[in-house]
Amino acid sequence: MSAKNSRHRGAATIDLVLCSARRGRLHVLVTRAAGGAAVLPYTWAVDGADLARAARELARDVLGASAAWLVSGAATAEKRHPTGAALSVPYVGVVGPAIEAPVGSAWHSVDALPALAPRQRAMAADALDALRLHMDSAPVAFRLLPAAFTLSDLQQVYELLLGRRLHKASFRRALQAAYLVTPTDSWRREGRGRPAQLFQYAPRKRRGGGARSVRFDLLGK
Secondary structure: OOOOOHHHOOOOEEEEEEEEEEOOEEEEEEEEOOOOOEEOOEEEOOOOOOHHHHHHHHHHHHHOOOOOEEEEOOOEOOOOOOOOOOOEEEEEEEOOOOOOOOOOEEEEEOOOOOOOOHHHHHHHHHHHHHHHHHOOOOOHHHHOOOOOEOHHHHHHHHHHHHOOOOOHHHHHHHHHHHOOEEEEEEEEOOOOOOOEEEEEEOOOEOOOOOEOOOOHHHOOO
């Protein structure tokens, strides 16, 4: 939480739902207010200020690093906010696995969150839908991974976001057709099998402009 704009109490808040893929589950960063209550990071909006910029700055303040990807949600006045604010603007962001929770905060699975105020609990519950909404047009899944990853890592993240299994061969054919990744010269041994090659996100442009995308959500099991 940031209190630097507390003099604007009663105005809208900017609330962050920072998401990370950890141990095969989607996690959300939860911090503690001065009184010890669990809260999502938030700050007070300032009249005339750039909300997106304020959200990015708040993410840097909280994480000590920039969010890998950030998108705004719809403003809401429903349910109670920890501050009693009349209106809140949620921002959903993704964070790579190397970012540890700062002191006083912790990563919690979305299905095992601590007791949040009702408005913030609803924001956290809606975060997965927001990621799914943008995953075909933005590199959401890739931003949940380290810079170099195996294709199995990538498939697991897509399965996490979609909530279902994907057929391995179909996934890789679709990925290849979309030209979204490029192989590196590095390999990683996983268990007793053959080492797996590492890849990087490096989308190629299609003729006529625009990055390629693929509807992985349409792939069957």
